[in-house]
Every structure is written in C-alpha cells, then in structure tokens.
Amino acid sequence: MQLVQLRRISSTTVSSLSTSLNLSLNHHIRNGRIADARKLFDRSQEHRDVATWNTMISGYCKNGQIKNAQHLFDEMPQxxxxxxNTMLGGFYRSNDMENLVGCFLExxxxxxxxxxxxxxxxxxxxxxxxFGVLVPQLHGNAVCLGLNSSVFVGSALIGGYTSLGGCLRSDDLRQVFDEILAKDVTSWNALISGYMSVGDVAEACRMFGKMPERNVVSWTCLVQGYIQNKKMDDARRGFDKMPEKNVVSWTVMxxxxxxxxxxxxxxxLFVLMLNSGVxxxxxxxxxxxxxxxxxSFLVFxxxxxxxxxxxxxPTDVLLLSSLVDMYAKCGDITAAESVFETIPEKSLPSWNSIVGGYAKHCYGTRTLELxxxxxxxxIKPDNxxxxxxxxxxxxxxxxEEGEAHFESMVGKFGIQPEKEHFACMVDLYGRAGELEKAKNLIKRIPFEPDIVVWGALLGACGLHSNLEFGLFAAEEMYKLERDHPAAYSLLSKIHGDKGEWARVVELRKMMEVGTKKQKAGSWIGA
DNA sequence: GCGACGGCTT
Known part of the structure; x- marks a missing residue:
C-alpha cells in the first residue's frame, strides 16, 4: 500500500517536471527562440518524455527546419x-510530398x-x-478505419475530391458530406467550395441557404465560388452583403x-479596404x-x-514578382530589374516576370541572357x-536562336507548343522575311490555327509588302472572324505600297462599314 | 488546471 503510494508520488513528480519542461520549451518556440529551446532540450535529458521530443520536433517543423526535425525523429527512443503526425505536418509545411507519402507508408x-x-x-x-489520384484510396482507408465520419477527415476528403476536378460529380461530394457524423461550419464551408469548384453554383447557393450557421469563411467561399464561375456581379453582391469582412475576403474580391x-x-476596392481599416x-x-x-498605372x-x-x-517571392511584373509592364524596366535582384529565392514567376519584361521591351539579347x-x-522554364x-x-x-529554343521546348523541357508559340514562330519567320517558312510552319500546326497565327503572318506580309501571302492570310482570318480591323488596315497598307490606290480606297470604305476602330492598348511597343 | 498533431477562404 505504502509502496503503491510512493510510486504514485514519484510518477507524478516526474510527470510534473516534464510538464513544466515542455511548457517552457513551448514558450521559447512560440517566441521564435528555437535555438534556446534546443539548448534547454539538450540540458534536460533526464526529464524528457515523448511529448518533450514531440514539442521540439514540432518547433523545428514550424520554423521550416525540417532537416533538424528529421534528425530528432531518427534519434528518438520511442x-x-x-x-x-507532427512529421507529416512538417513535410506538408515544407511542401515535401515525396517524404510525406514516404513517411505515411513507413x-x-x-x-x-x-x-x-x-x-x-x-x-x-x-x-x-x-498526387490527387491517392484521394479515393485514402477515402477507402478512412472507411476501413471508421474515420470517414470524422469532421476533419470528411472536410479534407471534400477538398480532396474537389481537387480531382472534371471527373467528379456533384453527388460524390454530397455523399462524402453525408458520411460526416457531426457536421460543423468548416465541413459546410468545404461543401460550398466543392460545389462551386465543380461549377454547380445552384447547389452551392442552395446549401449556403441551408447552413445552420455561417462565419466569415462561409461568405468568402461563396464570393470566391461566384468568381471561379465568372459571375463577378453576383460575387460583388455577396461581398457587399457580408456581415463582416477580413483580409482574405477583401483579397478574394x-x-x-x-x-x-x-x-x-x-x-x-483596395482603397475601400484601406478606408475600412483592414x-x-x-x-x-x-x-x-x-x-x-x-x-499600366505606374503612379499607383x-x-x-x-x-x-x-x-x-512580409515581402514574399510572389509579391516581389508581382512588383517586377508591374514595373516591367508599366515601362520601368530598370526598376523591374532592381526589384528582381532583391528576390532572395527567385521562383518561376519571378523569372517569367523579368524575362517577359525584357522581351516586351525588345531587348532580345538581354532576354536570352536572362x-x-x-x-x-x-529553374525549369514553362510555356x-x-x-x-x-x-x-x-x-x-x-x-536561329528562336528556332533552337522552339526545338528545345519538347526535346529538352517536355513543353508542348501551344498556339502562342506557333504564332511567335510565324512572327519570327515573317519579320525576317521568310514568308514561305512561316506559311509552311502554319501547315504543320497540329490544331486549327487561330486569328493570332494568321494575324502574325498578315503582319509580316504588311511589313514586307507581300500581296500574295497577305491576301491568303487575310482570307483565312476572314473565315475565322469577319471584319477584323487589322486585316483591312494591313491589306490596305500592302496595296498602298504597291501603289494600288483604288483598292486602298475600296478597303477603307469596307472597313468603315464593317468594323469599328480597335481601342488602343499599352504604349509599350508590341 | 495548463503543454505536442488536423479539416474550409486569398
């Protein structure tokens, strides 16, 4: 009897020691002092319990130090x-899918x-x-473990099935939702987003109306859903009706x-947001x-x-890349470049912004250098x-450089050329006066050439005053879109260069009847 | 009594 009591006392003493250790560890971590936490951790070998290790691992994961987390994980006695779960969360945070799936299997x-x-x-x-293909399998897993009725699993499954996209029916979402035993506002929110993502706006709205309670996220899901489905005015109406708005709601709109x-x-809207104090x-x-x-609003x-x-x-890579893009598109390429150079870890969008900026400003060689x-x-280039x-x-x-890069798309980077790329190549050959090559390339395009492709050829014909190819291109453009203003004006330029003024006058008249002048765009040379 | 992990929105 006494022995039992003694044991109980000593075990509570140990556990309260480890409890206070874990609390101070957590205090350090929450205040961003991960190194201090580690020192304390190293000093307190005899008081550590599993939770101590877990707290330290979790601290590393939250600070993005996944390698240190892994080391501790490997060293742990049990x-x-x-x-x-903490390690899985860490891999999730650091976007390391390979290790996440590996860890789950292990x-x-x-x-x-x-x-x-x-x-x-x-x-x-x-x-x-x-890795969305795994979602149905994980669903099966959940059913076997009896976990599909959990709000957390259920809400995640709705999001997971939604991410599968096209091959999903609205009913599938409803079924996963119905499996959840105690539905809370988050699972309802997931359902609304899901319906919106598969384009079932009507059902999303119906369920929004049936929700037992709504929070700011529910409203934001509704607004975001309208936007996804290109219903901007409905989105704005929903946005204006919101009982409260947070930074995410404003940002979505x-x-x-x-x-x-x-x-x-x-x-x-951004100005309204600032005035609202968010x-x-x-x-x-x-x-x-x-x-x-x-x-092109450089001043703003x-x-x-x-x-x-x-x-x-906090200036993250996305924000800095948008600034680079902003300066580049507004014509201040120097500012674009200096912001670009400040980005510590340049991502694909960062590079695309600066490469695109130099391309738009017609610095051919500089673009290729970058x-x-x-x-x-x-960084692997994209389309x-x-x-x-x-x-x-x-x-x-x-x-020659253009040809080489065009060839390298499929060969080196596995990028299938799209209409834009063919249009660029037609433009490339066309500007260089290689109209025959341009026309042959159009024949090789594996899909129906669009107005941009023919427009590129026609533009080149205008540049080189080639009537034969110009007429051909204009005719093809006419089949796709009647009365395209560029077709008229370029043809009339070609005729003008040839001195066929009667045709020019005729075309001008046709143009006035058939088309309105196109609105002028950016002032940066195209 | 307190501490470690999760689902929905930018």
Whole structure:
C-alpha cells in the first residue's frame, strides 16, 4: 500500500517536471527562440518524455527546419502517433510530398494506426500537390478505419475530391458530406467550395441557404465560388452583403477583379479596404500590384511599392514578382530589374516576370541572357517563359536562336507548343522575311490555327509588302472572324505600297462599314 | 488546471 503510494508520488513528480519542461520549451518556440529551446532540450535529458521530443520536433517543423526535425525523429527512443503526425505536418509545411507519402507508408509498416489527424493532413497534402489520384484510396482507408465520419477527415476528403476536378460529380461530394457524423461550419464551408469548384453554383447557393450557421469563411467561399464561375456581379453582391469582412475576403474580391481584367475596380476596392481599416497582406498587395500592371498605372504601383517598404509587410517571392511584373509592364524596366535582384529565392514567376519584361521591351539579347541565367539556376522554364523567349527572338530578328529554343521546348523541357508559340514562330519567320517558312510552319500546326497565327503572318506580309501571302492570310482570318480591323488596315497598307490606290480606297470604305476602330492598348511597343 | 498533431477562404 505504502509502496503503491510512493510510486504514485514519484510518477507524478516526474510527470510534473516534464510538464513544466515542455511548457517552457513551448514558450521559447512560440517566441521564435528555437535555438534556446534546443539548448534547454539538450540540458534536460533526464526529464524528457515523448511529448518533450514531440514539442521540439514540432518547433523545428514550424520554423521550416525540417532537416533538424528529421534528425530528432531518427534519434528518438520511442515514437507515438503524435510524433508521426507532427512529421507529416512538417513535410506538408515544407511542401515535401515525396517524404510525406514516404513517411505515411513507413508509419503503416511500423504498425502505427493512423488517426483522424493523420488522414486529414495526408488527404489535404496530396490534394494540393498533384498526387490527387491517392484521394479515393485514402477515402477507402478512412472507411476501413471508421474515420470517414470524422469532421476533419470528411472536410479534407471534400477538398480532396474537389481537387480531382472534371471527373467528379456533384453527388460524390454530397455523399462524402453525408458520411460526416457531426457536421460543423468548416465541413459546410468545404461543401460550398466543392460545389462551386465543380461549377454547380445552384447547389452551392442552395446549401449556403441551408447552413445552420455561417462565419466569415462561409461568405468568402461563396464570393470566391461566384468568381471561379465568372459571375463577378453576383460575387460583388455577396461581398457587399457580408456581415463582416477580413483580409482574405477583401483579397478574394480584389484578386477576382484583377484576374478578370477589371483592374480599375480592383484598385477602387483596395482603397475601400484601406478606408475600412483592414490591413492588406502580401496576397492583397500582390493582386493590387498586378492590377497596376494590367492597367499600366505606374503612379499607383509606385505608391504600393513604397507603402510595402514603409509598413514592413512580409515581402514574399510572389509579391516581389508581382512588383517586377508591374514595373516591367508599366515601362520601368530598370526598376523591374532592381526589384528582381532583391528576390532572395527567385521562383518561376519571378523569372517569367523579368524575362517577359525584357522581351516586351525588345531587348532580345538581354532576354536570352536572362533565360540562360534562369536555366543555370536550375529553374525549369514553362510555356509562359517560352512565349517570352520566342517573342524576344522574333522582335530581335534572332531567327536561329528562336528556332533552337522552339526545338528545345519538347526535346529538352517536355513543353508542348501551344498556339502562342506557333504564332511567335510565324512572327519570327515573317519579320525576317521568310514568308514561305512561316506559311509552311502554319501547315504543320497540329490544331486549327487561330486569328493570332494568321494575324502574325498578315503582319509580316504588311511589313514586307507581300500581296500574295497577305491576301491568303487575310482570307483565312476572314473565315475565322469577319471584319477584323487589322486585316483591312494591313491589306490596305500592302496595296498602298504597291501603289494600288483604288483598292486602298475600296478597303477603307469596307472597313468603315464593317468594323469599328480597335481601342488602343499599352504604349509599350508590341 | 495548463503543454505536442488536423479539416474550409486569398
């Protein structure tokens, strides 16, 4: 009896010692002093329990030090399910899908049974990063473990199935939702987003009406859903009805306008946001910078830039890339380059912004230099990069380089050329006077050439006053779109160069009847 | 009594 009591006392003493240790560890971690936490951890060997290790691992994961987390994980004398879940969360945070899936499988081999925590994080991780094919299997897994009725797993599954895209029916979402036992507001939110993502706006709205409670996220899901489905005015009506708005709600609406080319409305809304007292974050400012880029509003863009510097908003790579793009599109390529050079870890969009900027400003050689530098940094170009590169070659008369890069698309980078790339090549050959080559390339295009492709050929014919090819291209354009103003004006230019003034007058008349003059765009040379 | 992991929106 006494012995039992003594044991109980000593075990509570040990556990309270480790409890206070873990609390101070956590205190250090929460205040960003991860190194102090580690020192304390190293000093307290005899008081550590599993939770101590878990706290330290979690601290490393939160600070993005996944390698240190892995080392501790490997050194640990014993692991519990929380240890595994913490590591999975760490890989998720550092976007390391390979290791995440590997860790999950290893966990299974070790005989540790996944909890709802495990499945929820693995499901949301695989659906975000292109391993979406695993979602139905994880669903099966969840059903076997009886975890599909969990709110966490269920909500993650709705998001996961949604990310599968086209091959999903609305009913499938409903079924996953119905499997959830105690539905909370988050699972309802997931359902609304899901319906919106598969384009079932009506069902999304119906369910929104049936929700037992709504929070700011529910409303934001609704607004975002309308935007996804190109119903901008419904989105704005929903936005105006919101009982409260946070930085995400404002950002969703602003970026919605921006992505739909309604730049002025995006900027107007940004001003309203500032007046409402909600502080913008890096996502907001990135959209606003893009809106400035889209509307060539350099003055506003500069203000945004300086307010970022003044307020000390965290400048992430996305925001800085948008600023580069803004300066480039607004014509200040020097500012674009100096912002670009400040980006510590340049991403694909960063490189695309600066490469595109130089391409637009007709610095052919400079564009190609940057492209080479980009590849040396191990960044794999995408279809957008190649459009910029080919544009630069076309504008700079770099025929051989353009041909080489066009060939390298499929050969080296596995990028299938799209209409834009063919249009660039037609433009490249056309400007260089190789009209025959341009026409032959059009024949090789594996899909129906569009107005941009024929337009490129026609433009080149205008440049070189080639009537035969020009008429051919104009005819093809006419089949696709009657009364295209460019067709008339270029043909009349060619006729004019040939001195056939009667035809010019005739074309001008046809043009006045058939078309309105196109609105002028950016002042940067095309 | 307190501490370690998760689902929906930019």
């Amino acid at each position: 692991r519990d399910v929380i240890t595994w 966990m299974g081999r070790t005989g540790v049974k996944p909890t709802e925590f495990t499945l929820a994080s693995v499901i949301s991780a695989v659906s975000e990063t292109g 602003i970026s919605g306008y921006e992505r739909n080319g309604r730049f002025e409305e995006a900027l107007e 502080q913008p974050n890096e996502f907001t400012l990135s959209s606003v910078a893009s809106a400035c880029a889209g509307s 863009g500069r203000q945004v830039h300086s307010s970022i510097l003044k307020t000390g908003v 492209f080479e530098r980009m590849k040396r940094h191990g 957008i990069t190649l459009v910029h590169v080919l544009t630069a070659c076309a504008h700079g008369g770099l025929v």
